[in-house]
Amino acid sequence: MTDTFTLDTDIALIGCGRLGSALVEGWLATPGFKADRLKIIEQYETSATDQAKAAGATINPSPEQMKGVGILVLAIKPAVWREALQPFADVIPEDAVVASVMAGVRLDDIRKAVGGRPVARLMPTTAVAQRQGVAGLYSPDQKARDVATALFEGMADVVPLEAEDLLDPATGVAGSAPAFVYAFIQALARAGEAEGLKPDAAVRLARGALRSAAAGVSGGQSLEDAIERIASKGGTTRAGLDALEVDGGAARAATAAVSAAVAKARDLSR
Secondary structure, eight states: OOSSOOOOSEEEEEOOSHHHHHHHHHHHHSTTOOGGGEEEEOSSOOHHHHHHHHHTOEESOOGGGGTTEEEEEEOOOGGGHHHHHHHHHTTSOTTOEEEEOOTTOOHHHHHHHTTTOOEEEEEEOGGGGGTOEEEEEEOSOHHHHHHHHHHHTTTEEEEEOSSGGGHHHHIIIIISHHHHHHHHHHHHHHHHHHTTOOHHHHHHHHHHHHHHHHHHTTTOOOHHHHHHHHOOTTSHHHHHHHHHTGGGHHHHHHHHHHHHHHHHHHHHTO
């Protein structure tokens, strides 16, 4: 990740739903990002489009205003991406890069739809809004990889992938995983209630544990070291970990969740 936004080009974003809004919020929060160089195509007003407009972005630009776009970001629902893209596919410059954050839409299909322009696919987490995201990235084109990395690295740890099919497991491990982690934290809070904590106290303690866990690996420490730093032999944490590992419980649950997410992603791409 970097501390500042370094790209010097106009950016157009098609789609400002949940993920598109997170991208907008992350860009606006990144030092050096110039909102007046952002153009958003979105049918409905959202808090993100209002925030971007107030900062100087153009909402629903004319085709003429799209002629200087250097990066086109696709954050559209996969079911309607062709129709949403069509009015702009021939308007953007020939050397523009297309970055897709759509799940299940193959890179070759996008490249054909944009006349062979370089394309990168990314699967970011919505924590890009807080500049704390992570994004899997695949592209066979070096320019597309470089531009997409620069576009996201101010708000996400960009992880290059060797093959497009690896975006599906990347989605399961990172894109979908925050919800898996939240579900586990919710289960921890309920377990605390079962042991006598009041609901509000249980939730606050469980959320605090999540923040503590994130802080514990913020410096790049290995997960094994982070666990061992807390789980002293014969202590309460080790007892809890041993219970999690009975019959492969934690690993089995994680494998099932990731496998289901990957299977769904691959089903969507058919």
